[in-house]
Amino acid sequence: MQASHYLSADCMDAAVTAAHAAAAILQTHALHRADLVVDFKMRNDLVSQADREAERAIIDILSTRTPDIGIIAEESGGQRGAQATWHVDPLDGTTNFLSGIPHYAVSIALIGHAGAHVEGPGRLAQDTPLIGVIYDPNREELFSAMHGIGAWSNGRRIHCSGANDLRESVIATGFPFRDFSFEHQYMPALREAIASTRGVRRMGSAALDLAWTACGRYDGYWEMGLSSWDVAAGVALVRAAGGICEDLRHRQPWPEGGDVYAANPHIAEALDAMIAKHL
Structure with a gap:
């Protein structure tokens, strides 16, 4: 595949096909949760055979359909590609899944690397999420995005919300939940958010939090201590839906380090400022 084709229907179709294949595996296992073999990677960080089988299905499809693109996946690692890399989370919301809470998703993103030539934008000045696919199998909602083109939910164009005041x-x-070293930075921001917004929600899937910000269900979102595969697809979605999605510390071109904030363009600056004072 030529570099200019990274923003293509072929790449999007490969990601969508892979997401559906993984979701089918997850939903089959969801019917027999008590029989799942679950391993503990570290405190509050679980992995099951459902995660591993879903990830293998995704990797098989992506490596066959897009052999020149690197793949980095949550459970099996992988290798960064020279021009572009898939970031794969086969099951975002594992704790929800294992508890029978129907709020989890498959998340797949394509990151174009600095210097790569991409049709439309031209040569990328910095690493950029080009394609994002998040599939919620319980609601049968497929969120998809292409950099510079747009974002969709089940084929319908989506946009970030129009809220223009953080208080509303x-x-x-x-x-x-896993790394508590930043708790002293996070908790003051949470207390301020509780007091200065219409409401704060915590559902347990970063991918869906970002997808719901992209489609306007949430006006904004932030979290710390995540991984690149948790947020990559959601970053593509929020940005393509007209929103702002950045690294909390403004050091990275996208929140690859897992400290992320996202919002519609009207409240993004206020949300960023509210969090930044506690970092």
Whole structure:
């Protein structure tokens, strides 16, 4: 595949096909959750055979359909490509899945690397999420995005919300659950958000939090301590839906380090400022 084709229907179709294949595996296992073999990677960080089988299905499809693109996946690692890399989370919301809470998703993103030539934008000045696919199998909602083109939910164009005041906004977040070293930075921001917004929600899937910000269900979102595969597809979605999605510390071209905030363009600056004062 030529570099200029990274923003293509072929890449999008490969990601969508892979997401559906993984979701089918997850939903089959969901019917027999008690029989799942679950391993503990570290405190509050679980992996099941459902994660591993879904990831293998995704990798098989992507490596066959797009052999020149690198793949980095949550459970099996992988290797960055020279021009572009898939970032794969086969099951975002594992704790929800294992508890029978129907709120989890498959997340697949294509990151174009600095210097890569992409049809439309031309040569990329910095690493850029080009394609994002997030599939929620419980609601049968497929969120998809292409850099510079747009974002969709089940084929319908989506946009970030129109809320123009943080005080009138519903904000999503994720609590520290695995790494508690930043708790002293996170908790003051949470307390301020509770007092200065319409409401704060914590649902347990960063991918869906970002997808719901892209489609306007949430006005904004922030979280710390995530991984690149948790946020990559969601970054593509929010940006393509007209929103702002950045690294909380403004050091990276996209929140690859897992500290992320996202919002519609009207409240993004206020949300960023509210969080930044506590970092």
